[in-house]
Amino acid sequence: MMRIARFEFSEGARFQPGARKDDPNSVGQHIDLLRKQQHGELTPKDVVSDARNPNSPLHSFFEWDDGEAAEQYRLQQARGLIRSVVAIYTREDAPAVKMKAYVHVADPGAQHYREASHAMSQERTREMVLRRALDELIGWKRRYKDLQEFAQLIPVIDQLRDEISAPR
Structure with missing residues (x-):
């Protein structure tokens, strides 16, 4: 059985200014945790919902000024x-x-x-x-x-x- 050893950002990935891109592995692990919490079926809505929390490792990847x-x-x-x-x-x-x-x-x-x-x-x-x-x-x-x-x-x-x- 294959398993994920670590996560990286894809080559050429673009993020908003201020996004904390220095630890792609923790971002990937967190997204994978969300996927598991959703019984394997991750949606963008799940990611945004989690990222609303300022303590989430995903928070800096989003624009919060409405x-x-x-x-x-x-x-x-x-x-x-x-x-x-x-x-x-x-x-x-x-x-x-x-x-x-x-x-x-x-x-x-x-x-x-x-x-x-x-x-x-x-x-x-x-x-x-x-x-x-x-x-x-x-x-x-x-x-x-x-x-x-x-x-x-x-x-x-x-x-x-x-x-x-x-x-x-």
């Missing part, structure tokens, strides 16, 4: 809304094509969304969009590489990584 938390939630909703818009592009000589209308441009210090065809037509923003997409794909690979059903995708992801990362 006004700020509400604003952050609205920003998250806005991101979701932007990502959900699809544009239908037409030309006289071709059938209509559906595409995401906007892509996220991870410009350091000025992250934003840009109309997809414009972003992909500019070398600098195209590189940022492709880099982010590749990072997400590599993250997907890390999460699911042990599932036999997806094993045939791993070499394809590795080939894409090599092609996109190759110097131009």
Whole structure:
């Protein structure tokens, strides 16, 4: 039988400013304790409920100012809304094509969304969009590489990584 030896935060995990990230093992152990208390079925509501206690090791990972938390939630909703818009592009000589209308441009210090065809037509923003997409794909690979059903995708992801990362 396998058992968990320790807990860490995933590579690239992002937390709010002030989160106590120095002891991921105690955070993981605490979350696992909550899971056990819930008979193996942990929900985000269980985590937030526990984290309300200022003595919980999870407390610092949440925004407790209700006004700020509400604003952050609205920003998250806005991101979701932007990502959900699809544009239908037409030309006289071709059938209509559906595409995401906007892509996220991870410009350091000025992250934003840009109309997809414009972003992909500019070398600098195209590189940022492709880099982010590749990072997400590599993250997907890390999460699911042990599932036999997806094993045939791993070499394809590795080939894409090599092609996109190759110097131009």
